Amino acid sequence: MNGLNLGIVAAFGTALCWTVTAVAFESAGKKVGSLAVNLIRLVIAFILLSVFNLFTRGMILPLDASGTAWIWLTISGIIGFVIGDLFLFQAYVEIGSRVSMLIMSSVPPITALTGFILMGEKISLLGLVGMFITMGGIIVVIFSKNPEDKKVKFNHSAKGMLYAFIGALGQAFGLVFSKFGMGSYNPFAATQIRIIAAIIGFSAVITVWKRWGELRVAIKHKEAIKRISVGSFFGPFIGVSLSLLAVQYAPTGIVSTITSITPILVIPAAIFIFKEKVLPREIAGAVISLVGVSLLFL
Numbered sequence: 001m002n003g004l005n006l007g008i009v010a011a012f013g014t015a016l017c018w019t020v021t022a023v024a025f026e027s028a029g030k031k032v033g034s035l036a037v038n039l040i041r042l043v044i045a046f047i048l049l050s051v052f053n054l055f056t057r058g059m060i061l062p063l064d065a066s067g068t069a070w071i072w073l074t075i076s077g078i079i080g081f082v083i084g085d086l087f088l089f090q091a092y093v094e095i096g097s098r099v100s101m102l103i104m105s106s107v108p109p110i111t112a113l114t115g116f117i118l119m120g121e122k123i124s125l126l127g128l129v130g131m132f133i134t135m136g137g138i139i140v141v142i143f144s145k146n147p148e149d150k151k152v153k154f155n156h157s158a159k160g161m162l163y164a165f166i167g168a169l170g171q172a173f174g175l176v177f178s179k180f181g182m183g184s185y186n187p188f189a190a191t192q193i194r195i196i197a198a199i200i201g202f203s204a205v206i207t208v209w210k211r212w213g214e215l216r217v218a219i220k221h222k223e224a225i226k227r228i229s230v231g232s233f234f235g236p237f238i239g240v241s242l243s244l245l246a247v248q249y250a251p252t253g254i255v256s257t258i259t260s261i262t263p264i265l266v267i268p269a270a271i272f273i274f275k276e277k278v279l280p281r282e283i284a285g286a287v288i289s290l291v292g293v294s295l296l297f298l
Contacts, residue, residue, distance in 0.1 A: 007250025010242045011258035017239030019265040022097035023273060024231030025089060028224045034089035035211055036218035039202045040228050042081065042195050045236035049192045052237075062189035072181025073190055076174045077197030081236075082205070084170020085198075087163040094160025098270040098278070102141055102263040103164035105289040108256035109134055110172035126295055133292030141285035175256070179247050187244035195236060260293040 029037045054060045065073070091100040109131040142161055174194075182190045206212055218224060246255040263286045270276040 003249040007246045007248065007255065008258065010246035011250065011255045014239055014242045014246060014255075015259045015261050015265060017234040017242060018101070018259065018262040019269065021231040021235030021239055022092070022101055022262065022266055023269045024227045025235070026092040026097040026100075027273075028227040028231065029089055029093045031224040031227075032218035032221050033214050034093050035086075035202075035206060035209075036215045037224075037228055037231075038081075038085055038089055039199070039206060039215060040218060040225070041232040042199050042202065042236060044229055044232035045240075046192065046195045046199060048233065048237045049188060049195065049241075053186075053189055053192060057186065057189065062186075062192050065185060065189060065193060069181045069183070069185055069190070070193060072177050073193040074197040076177035076181060077194030078201050079170050079177060080174020081194060081198030082201035084167050084174055086202075086205070087170065088167030091160050091164035091167055094163060095156045096270065096276065098263070098266045098276065098282075099141065099156055099161070100164045100167070101266050102282075102286055102289060103138055103161060104168050104171065105134060105260045105263055105286075105293055106138060106165065106168045107172045107175075108260055108293045110169060111175060111256045114172055114176045130292045130295030133295060134289045135292070137285045137288030137290075137292060139285075140288060141282050172256075175243070175247065178244055182244055182248060184248070187248055188241045190244050191236070191241045194240070257293050261290060264290060 025037055025041070050060045053062070088100060088104070091103075112131070142155055178190065178194070206215065243255065243259065246258075267278055267283060267286065271278055
């Protein structure tokens with residue numbers, strides 16, 4: 001398998017992982033709160049990565065990383081995990097994983113614009129069309145017109161949707177800074193650096209907000225811990241590492257395009273696990289967004 005194909009396979013694996021982790025963390029977040037879920041899942045993922053790296057690399061910590069890698073990956077961890085996931089996980093609680101992940105399909109256009117601004121990557125005319133189509137698909141889901149007064153209204157919590165968009169910004173910038181810092185470095189060790197930064201960041205947030213009591217309650221909630229553990233395995237351990245492996249071997253745009261199928265994959269889970277009623281308009285919006293993302297990088 002050549003490098004590009006490896007990157008594509010890793011990106012598909014990432015999309016599957018994001019689906020599992022979104023469902024698991026939505027369920028846990030509604031039980032014990034998003035802040036507790038964030039820190040617990042990072043600690044679990046750090047332990048898993050440390051054991052994995054010990055057996056595969058012979059070192060429990062990424063002490064062989066360069067100073068430059070530590071700087072960029074730390075920035076990536078703060079932006080992607082702390083800022084991005086802090087808002088994304090709260091969006092799970094406010095509007096659910098299905099709508100949150102659809103809004104997260106705005107990550108590829110944001111990533112493309114970031115690449116254009118920071119790295120001089122070109123955006124084609126077709127790519128610009130793709131951006132508008134992607135945003136159109138999201139608009140189809142989050143807005144509707146009241147048949148009585150013909151006024152446009154939000155279909156979901158405005159606060160929750162804002163949180164999801166901020167989460168999308170964090171994910172996009174975190175991905176770009178990861179690529180800056182990782183280079184040819186081991187993706188699992190790179191993920192460990194990002195998680196170390198995120199654990200410190202979330203600990204600071206919980207301290208400032210005086211929310212350690214919530215964390216103690218969450219640790220005692222057995223059902224929530226089970227779901228956080230599943231989400232941690234498929235999210236910050238396998239999923240994030242696969243995403244870094246993907247961007248290491250394939251262009252960032254292609255990786256973002258493939259991983260953006262998650263909103264489609266989440267729909268069956270929303271129907272069968274959370275018993276949500278998914279409207280045809282919402283399925284259409286998810287498909288439209290996926291088409292737009294696909295055009296973005298043709």
